Amino acid sequence: MRITKFDKKPIGIFDSGVGGLSVWRELIKLMPGQEFIYIADNAFCPYGPRPKEEVIERSSRITEFLIEQGAAIVVVACNTATSAAISTLRSRFFIPFVGMEPAVKPAASFSKSGVIGVLATKGTLSGDLYNNTLERYASNVEVIEMAGVGLVQQVEEGKLDDPLTETLLSKYIKPMVEAGADHIVLGCTHYPFLSKLIHKIAGDGVTIIDPAPAVARHTLSLASELGIFNTGESGFNTTFYSTGGVEVLKSLAKSISSEIPDSSFRNLNI
Secondary structure, eight states: OOOOOOOSOOEEEEESSSTTHHHHHHHHHHOTTOOEEEEEOGGGOOOTTSOHHHHHHHHHHHHHHHHHTTOSEEEEOOHHHHHHHHHHHHHHOSSOEEOOOOTHHHHHHHOSSSEEEEEEOHHHHTSHHHHHHHHHHOTTSEEEEEEOTTHHHHHHTTOTTOHHHHHHHHHHHHHHHHTTOSEEEEESTTGGGGHHHHHHHHOTTOEEEOSHHHHHHHHHHHHHHHTOOOOSOOOOOEEEEESSOSHHHHHHHHHHOTTOOGGGEEEOOO
């Protein structure tokens, strides 16, 4: 990776849809004066079932657009895209990338029961990044894996408290708890928006691990190193693009920060 010093340039963020807003939410807490560009590729959501080559192609096209808009760092706020594409992106583009690291290490380290759960997409669970992480950090615990089929679609439709959403989560979470899991890793950036239901189903004795805060801290450190961290006064400065409809993106983003003007949301055809 070739690192050069940049002026106060924006940070790009992308996901297959609205899930990456869980990362953006943590970023604006740490970097309230920073300019961000967020892309929801919801015309191609979900990425999980798509072939690796297609995820790489979409990720590359989005990265090209972000660089054209001046982005000096790209946050791949999608576990599936990180697993499938980030190594290719790093070889093709000479800017830094921050990806979603499977939070297996802290779960395995802090587990007292010796059992942890991982809720992720099929693409993430079958990827080399996740499985290499398991080999390195989780050999001493039992790992209960569940592919959260249907959950991304529920979040994309804004159905965060829907009865079907709770039914699906119960199907995936209860077997983990019954097996003794005391930590559950959220392996998809959409899933933190379901935290209320996940906590309800898992119970008070289970710790839910969202990797977004750690990713935000890493991004802040990198932005400071590159000299693009805007330490000025806070003031909303994010532009949102959607390759599909913007309504759910707008609704979810405004639930995080009500000061977002409607003019910040734009359609994108790439």
